Amino acid sequence: MRYLACLGIGLFVGLLCALMAIGLMRPRDTYPRATMNVMKHTLGTARTAATGGCAGNETRLRLLGLLAGDLEPAFRSGADDDRIFARYAQSLRARIAEAAAAEACPVQAAALTAVENACEDCHRDYR
Numbered sequence: 001m002r003y004l005a006c007l008g009i010g011l012f013v014g015l016l017c018a019l020m021a022i023g024l025m026r027p028r029d030t031y032p033r034a035t036m037n038v039m040k041h042t043l044g045t046a047r048t049a050a051t052g053g054c055a056g057n058e059t060r061l062r063l064l065g066l067l068a069g070d071l072e073p074a075f076r077s078g079a080d081d082d083r084i085f086a087r088y089a090q091s092l093r094a095r096i097a098e099a100a101a102a103e104a105c106p107v108q109a110a111a112l113t114a115v116e117n118a119c120e121d122c123h124r125d126y127r
Contacts, residue, residue, distance in 0.1 A: 032074045039067050043115060046099075050109040057108065061100040064115070068093045075126075088122035 046060040071089040095118045099111035 035067055035070065035074045039064060039119075042067070043112065043119070047109065047112045047116070050105055050112055054105040054108055058100070061096060065093065065096045065100065068096055085122070085126065088118070088125075092118040092122070 042060050042063050046057050046064070049055055049057050049060070068089065071092070072086060075085065092115065095111065095115040099108055099115055102108035102111045
């Protein structure tokens, strides 16, 4: 009887460990992390291009705008919508639109700094 109880306890503990291992190996939050990585890379290349003639920044800023449009669905944390996060996302979209509307490279570089500041404002509260 003692061996049967030890076997049952061993099977139960083994099952719990297997379930925890499966949970740890499951990929989590890949879409939000990928969105942030692409936005970071695109913003970096746009800032570099803004210091050297703004070549190709229209495409980069359009991509940033498209990615910023998907922030709320990518970071939805449940059934309720986060109004503060939505305000940060709207601010980011407005800064990206200002950068896209900038004609001269120095103005665009300053606008891209504002975009980076809008990113940092959100990261300060949500990272």
